[in-house]
Amino acid sequence: MSGFLGSSSGVPPKGTHHRDPGLWAWIFLSPLILWLLLFVIAPTAMLTLVSFAERDSLGRILWNFSLQNYARAFDWVWLKILLDSLFYAFLTTVICLALGYPAAYFIGRAPERWRGFLLMLVMVPFWTSFLIRTYAWISILSKEGLLNSLLISAGIFSEPVSLLYSPFAIVLGLVYNFLPFMILPIYTSVEKLDNAMVEAAYDLGAGPLRAFSQVIIPLTRPGIAAGAMLVFVPSIAMFAITTLMGGGTNPTIGEVIFKQFTAGRNQPFGAALGTILLFVFILALWLARSQRERED
Amino acid sequence: MKKTMRLLFTLTALALGSSASAAATKNLNIYCWSEYIPQPIIDQFAKETGVKVTVENYASNEEMLSKLAAGGGEYDIIQPSEYVVEALVKEKVLHPINHSKIPNLKNIEPQFLNMAFDPGNKFSVPFMAGTVGIIVNTDLVKDEIKGFSDVFKPANKGKIVVLDDAREIVSWALLSNGLNVNQVTEKNLNKIKPVLEQWLPLVKVYDSDSPKTALLNGDVSLGVVWGGEGAILLNKNKKFRWVIPSEGTHLFIDSLAIPKTAKNVDNAEAFMNFILRPEISKQISEEFPYLNPNLAARELMTKKQLENPASFPSDEEMKKMQIFKDIGTRGSDVEELITTLKAQ
Numbered sequence: 152m153s154g155f156l157g158s159s160s161g162v163p164p165k166g167t168h169h170r171d172p173g174l175w176a177w178i179f180l181s182p183l184i185l186w187l188l189l190f191v192i193a194p195t196a197m198l199t200l201v202s203f204a205e206r207d208s209l210g211r212i213l214w215n216f217s218l219q220n221y222a223r224a225f226d227w228v229w230l231k232i233l234l235d236s237l238f239y240a241f242l243t244t245v246i247c248l249a250l251g252y253p254a255a256y257f258i259g260r261a262p263e264r265w266r267g268f269l270l271m272l273v274m275v276p277f278w279t280s281f282l283i284r285t286y287a288w289i290s291i292l293s294k295e296g297l298l299n300s301l302l303i304s305a306g307i308f309s310e311p312v313s314l315l316y317s318p319f320a321i322v323l324g325l326v327y328n329f330l331p332f333m334i335l336p337i338y339t340s341v342e343k344l345d346n347a348m349v350e351a352a353y354d355l356g357a358g359p360l361r362a363f364s365q366v367i368i369p370l371t372r373p374g375i376a377a378g379a380m381l382v383f384v385p386s387i388a389m390f391a392i393t394t395l396m397g398g399g400t401n402p403t404i405g406e407v408i409f410k411q412f413t414a415g416r417n418q419p420f421g422a423a424l425g426t427i428l429l430f431v432f433i434l435a436l437w438l439a440r441s442q443r444e445r446e447d
Numbered sequence: 448m449k450k451t452m453r454l455l456f457t458l459t460a461l462a463l464g465s466s467a468s469a470a471a472t473k474n475l476n477i478y479c480w481s482e483y484i485p486q487p488i489i490d491q492f493a494k495e496t497g498v499k500v501t502v503e504n505y506a507s508n509e510e511m512l513s514k515l516a517a518g519g520g521e522y523d524i525i526q527p528s529e530y531v532v533e534a535l536v537k538e539k540v541l542h543p544i545n546h547s548k549i550p551n552l553k554n555i556e557p558q559f560l561n562m563a564f565d566p567g568n569k570f571s572v573p574f575m576a577g578t579v580g581i582i583v584n585t586d587l588v589k590d591e592i593k594g595f596s597d598v599f600k601p602a603n604k605g606k607i608v609v610l611d612d613a614r615e616i617v618s619w620a621l622l623s624n625g626l627n628v629n630q631v632t633e634k635n636l637n638k639i640k641p642v643l644e645q646w647l648p649l650v651k652v653y654d655s656d657s658p659k660t661a662l663l664n665g666d667v668s669l670g671v672v673w674g675g676e677g678a679i680l681l682n683k684n685k686k687f688r689w690v691i692p693s694e695g696t697h698l699f700i701d702s703l704a705i706p707k708t709a710k711n712v713d714n715a716e717a718f719m720n721f722i723l724r725p726e727i728s729k730q731i732s733e734e735f736p737y738l739n740p741n742l743a744a745r746e747l748m749t750k751k752q753l754e755n756p757a758s759f760p761s762d763e764e765m766k767k768m769q770i771f772k773d774i775g776t777r778g779s780d781v782e783e784l785i786t787t788l789k790a791q
Contacts, residue, residue, distance in 0.1 A: 208775030209538055210509065211516040228787045235790070293664035313605070315666055316652050398661075399611050399653030402789050413509040414613060415782035416775075 210416030220423035251333035259341025316398030340374025551723035677757030
């Protein structure tokens with residue numbers, strides 16, 4: 152995460168010296184480089200290699216070069232599932248931003264002695280396993296669950312409504328699980344926000360709305376961009392929440408890839424879908440980056 | 448950075464630890480289904496024999512297959528279903544078992560021995576069997592349900608839970624068309640596609656792990672589920688009724704087998720024999736009420752357990768059941784068909 156945030160904050164400030172990294176720098180960097188090689192570069196390379204292979208009836212990989220997996224992958228079905236997943240991820244990001252920004256802003260502007268405590272409150276639910284949290288939502292949202300009994304006893308509904316196993320439940324589950332990834336980076340930006348700038352905006356005659364949209368938002372943009380990426384990218388491929396809370400009726404791209412790797416006994420095809428998804432990620436990151444560079 | 452360092456240290460420690468323990472001989476590495484072998488039973492085996500048992504779980508046959516095929520893990524016991532035993536025998540990746548080490552095999556009902564997927568039980572011993580059937584919440588569904596065609600009716604839209612298993616779903620459609628569950632050809636898949644096109648939009652939940660949850664919570668009123676799940680629902684509440692589909696259904700037999708790569712064959716055979724002991728097998732049935740093929744264990748079970756229709760189908764119902772054969776690379780097509788229809 153720190154590497155990601157570091158790269159998103161852009162060009163180094165003017166006046167910093169550019170030096171070649173010395174031996175010590177490489178030694179200190181080596182665990183990180185090793186980590187990247189072992190857990191990012193190597194698996195990605197393997198995935199790409201496998202996507203060009205074939206498999207036998209037990210699902211073992213046969214190393215014959217073939218493009219058939221890609222030929223099969225460019226089909227409307229998979230594209231539609233990918234678009235659906237992108238849509239859910241987009242919706243999740245927008246809702247997380249709408250909910251997370253005010254929360255992060257409030258925490259970042261709170262008296263310093265409160266900030267640690269408030270941040271801890273954001274993190275507390277995440278001390279338990281996400282499966283347990285998801286099952287908790289299932290028991291809240293189910294027809295004989297907590298929410299329905301509350302709404303009925305309050306007289307708002309006369310009979311239980313189906314909340315679980317719907318697109319609503321999918322987005323709820325995603326927002327709930329990824330909200331901290333939006334709040335934390337925005338909080339770091341808000342905390343660094345120079346109060347003098349905001350005061351200057353008011354002094355120069357800006358109303359609260361203008362000060363917010365033209366001063367505060369641009370100054371916290373790195374946090375927003377990092378938060379949006381941290382929510383958007385993992386939401387696309389998340390499948391455990393979508394199957395458990397969505398009932399599996401709207402397949403997501405993550406679920407489809409998982410099933411080709413397992414029940415389909417077709418790792419090469421799953422790998423091809425995975426590689427395509429990877430390109431979508433790279434494209435999204437590259438677009439976001441070039442957009443930022445143009446603005447700078 | 449600090450975290451990375453710590454992680455690297457942990458990983459190194461793990462690597463060292465596993466290579467050190469591989470040298471010991473009193474080990475048994477079990478790779479089995481999740482929620483199938485109760486922990487107290489594993490503990491008892493460890494205590495009796497002094498063997499150090501490690502258990503890893505999988506959630507589907509194919510998950511196990513892909514790990515086995517990739518050469519990951521050195522397992523001494525695996526727990527494949529019948530069609531996977533067939534494939535593993537065909538590919539010659541199982542270790543033949545020594546029957547003299549497993550005298551308790553005599554406890555198994557003859558109809559579960561010497562089956563087509565492993566003639567003479569050269570490579571596998573039966574663990575549990577079971578079926579797939581229809582469970583109905585009679586408080587919410589008043590129509591009579593006899594088979595798949597009564598479940599998948601427009602009136603039941605949004606009230607159905609089914610197993611999240613493409614092969615299963617396809618086999619129900621094949622049965623409804625009077626075909627055998629193993630006639631998974633391209634022609635037949637095209638033939639059943641219109642049926643599935645009508646069925647799948649009616650489904651509210653796909654869940655293979657715990658389909659009983661949606662039924663217990665009242666989110667759905669009927670479902671096509673594993674017999675063991677149905678048996679638990681029948682025990683929990685009288686409002687549930689179990690129906691063996693009139694079109695026929697699928698009988699599965701989960702076995703224990705030893706991969707060729709196993710390091711502790713003796714311990715694995717001892718474990719097989721231990722599992723087939725009547726009192727142990729009975730304990731497993733208490734927790735996971737599937738069709739227990741162990742006759743000696745059934746003698747120890749209560750009348751209520753034996754009369755649960757979801758655990759123990761009648762002889763007549765058994766005759767209508769079909770056993771899955773391995774469909775090899777067709778699995779991917781079956782998966783694609785169901786995904787395509789779900790996404791519409």
